[in-house]
Amino acid sequence: MEIKIFCPATIANLNCGFDIMGLCLENIGDEMIFRKSVTKGVQITKITGANLPYEVTKNVAGVAALALLNTVENNFGIEIEIHKKIRAGSGIGSSSASAAGAVFGVNELLGKPLSRNQLVDFAMKGEAIASGSEHADNVAPCLLGGFTLVRGYNPLDVIKIASPSELYAVVLHPHIEVKTADARAVLEPTVPFKNAITQTGNLGGLIAGLFTNDYELIGRSLNDVLVEPFRKQLIPYFDDVKIAAIQSGALGAGISGAGPSIFALCKGENLAKEVAKAMQNSYSRTNIPFDFYISKVNEQGIKVI
Amino acid sequence: MEIKIFCPATIANLNCGFDIMGLCLENIGDEMIFRKSVTKGVQITKITGANLPYEVTKNVAGVAALALLNTVENNFGIEIEIHKKIRAGSGIGSSSASAAGAVFGVNELLGKPLSRNQLVDFAMKGEAIASGSEHADNVAPCLLGGFTLVRGYNPLDVIKIASPSELYAVVLHPHIEVKTADARAVLEPTVPFKNAITQTGNLGGLIAGLFTNDYELIGRSLNDVLVEPFRKQLIPYFDDVKIAAIQSGALGAGISGAGPSIFALCKGENLAKEVAKAMQNSYSRTNIPFDFYISKVNEQGIKVI
Incomplete structure (x- = not known):
């Protein structure tokens, strides 16, 4: 079983929404491929478009995928291909796209035990190794789409905000x-x-x-x-x-x-x-x-x- | 011509909305009566329920009423009766009710040249002599009803916020x-x-x-x-x-x-x-x-x- 996903870029902060607001973009994003494997755990099998570590515990996507995989009982492992299109350090959520993509893909292969909203917490775990602290202002809009508000972190409280169509x-x-x-x-x-x-x-x-x-x-x-x-x-x-x-x-x-x-x-x-x-x-x-x-x-x- | 109005109490701040949010209450409020008079300007003819100055320029309602009356051309004066029910210093918008009531009443007698939203600015003038600074977080919900947000003051930007019915x-x-x-x-x-x-x-x-x-x-x-x-x-x-x-x-x-x-x-x-x-x-x-x-x-x- 294999799935391919699109992981969009995001704009966090939006001026007055520093650290709490973000929005999801449409035609800029990474691609990732997920495959079930007999080998348990997570393996990163291919990376294109960026020079990133294959070692799972040092890779944003790897850490996020493991955080989720370890909490849901299952009898298989997962192989991940990462095809980066969003440049690292650009300020439009490159590492967040990887973290969000990883948990989204793993959740799909597990049979969707978690909602998109629940996945935000796991994506934050991956994001943390890129940014040094757990933030949700990019992973939330990447996972939920549209505009999102992170009301608070204790516990994590993410709300999707409706927005005009144009x-x-x-x-x-x-x-x-x-x-x-x-x-x-x-x-x-x-x-x-x-x-x-x-x-x-x-x-x-x-x-x-x-x-x-x-x-x-x-x-x-x-x-x-x-x-x-x-x-x-x-x-x-x-x-x-x-x-x-x-x-x-x-x-x-x-x-x-x-x-x-x-x-x-x-x-x-x-x-x-x-x-x-x-x-x-x-x-x-x-x-x-x-x-x-x-x-x-x-x-x-x-x-x- | 005479009108009688109800000027509701309001709750400002609402915790996270310090200085910007407020809401309007239903069954607590002052009453005010406005009469056209041949004598130009504003006169306060009766005050019950509180010991407040009759001198127009020292009275919250007087100052607010004058601020509006002086900007709209007219050929009459206005007499005001103030019947206070909201205790001064209670923290539920007592002076704001007087200020908002004054501009609302004067606007009615003038034939409603201004919208409720436009009246907020004039009510702030009266509120200023009570609080020492111009604030709109009580006068806005008093005039507009419901919940209001004061986005900013330069220029004054007041938005009514829809709210659930219960x-x-x-x-x-x-x-x-x-x-x-x-x-x-x-x-x-x-x-x-x-x-x-x-x-x-x-x-x-x-x-x-x-x-x-x-x-x-x-x-x-x-x-x-x-x-x-x-x-x-x-x-x-x-x-x-x-x-x-x-x-x-x-x-x-x-x-x-x-x-x-x-x-x-x-x-x-x-x-x-x-x-x-x-x-x-x-x-x-x-x-x-x-x-x-x-x-x-x-x-x-x-x-x-």
Whole structure:
């Protein structure tokens, strides 16, 4: 028995939703293949597209797969092929796609004992070896699709948020490295009380805008007063790209995950193409190579193909 | 021409929604009467139920009424009677009811040139002389009804949040004074970054729970890690009442506004009555007199009676 799955890229944080919000992209993602084997345990048999360890306990997908396989009784093992399309360190959930893909694939071969929501917890285990801490803001949208909110971690509480149908994301990925340690180091351990309140107001506006299909409210809410002011200095020409996106009609723009990717949200595909063009034009003036993507919000999430 | 209106009490903050969320109560509120007069400007002709200044520029309702009357062209003046039922300093929006009532009444006599949402800004002007700063978290739910979110202030951005139909509030008002200055002094000017993120997660959960009629999610989200830990020390036996409310089935409980009132949210009227009994029993052991109220969420807000 063999299945092949598509593991989509994701945008975490979404400005006011730092560490708690994420959304799932449609046409950017890894592929993974899962096969039952007589040898018990997990084996990684093939990796393309990235230089990753085959040793299961050092591989994000391997750790996540084992976390799930070890908790469900079964009489077979699983072989995994990983075909990376999402670049590591791009800020659009590359390691999360592997972790989410691993638990999704293993769950399929086990006969789906767990729901997608229950799988988030296991995917976090894999994600932890990539990021150093357990986070769900990328694995949740990868598994559930659409927009997701991580309300809290004790216990893990993940909620899918309905969203309007014409929402598109544009992602510009500058080919530079933002080290996770640096991305963390710029954050202050304390923040002004009034900024914390401003952030809650915007997060409330974002959630309300998503539920009521109020694109303008979504746009007004896409502000981050806690993180972006510090992290943007790690992404050269961030402000230029953001201004270009908004001036060309984007609802809002910001840092995708820990960066360096820059995202914009737009109403409708045509406008998204305009915004992508403006962001590209803006970044073409730098000497930094980049990729870009335009994607509708992916309501389905990870899937068998 | 004369109209009489009902100006409901409100619960601001709702734990995770400090300074931004509020809800409108149904059967607790002031009454106000407005009459056109040939004398231009605003006159306060009668006040019952509280010892408040008749001087318009020192009276919350007077200031709010003037703020609106002065911006709309008209050829008459307005007389106001204020019949206070909500005790000053109770933490359930007493001054806000006066401010919201004033602008609502004046707007009615002017022929409704402004929407309820537009009136929030003018009511804030009156509220400012009571609280020392312009806040909308009580005047917004008083004017709009239901639950409201103040996304931000520059410019003022108030959003009504849909909510499930069986939501009831219980309010216990201990007869003690919490000075606004004290309530502010206990707040730290900075807060831990991770607490700010926890607060945004809970606020997101509250808004999502309200939109999707998910009572349990509303309950899980009713946590305040930024303010309650400090302010509760100003309200004797707060923890006891909160525990009594939750143990008897409340979804959540916390400080109403700046206190001293303690609120609980419940699913259904019968449960609300049980919770109210448990909260009363708990507080009866103290020597502090108190009032209590049980109210459905008031979807309509302020109204002509």
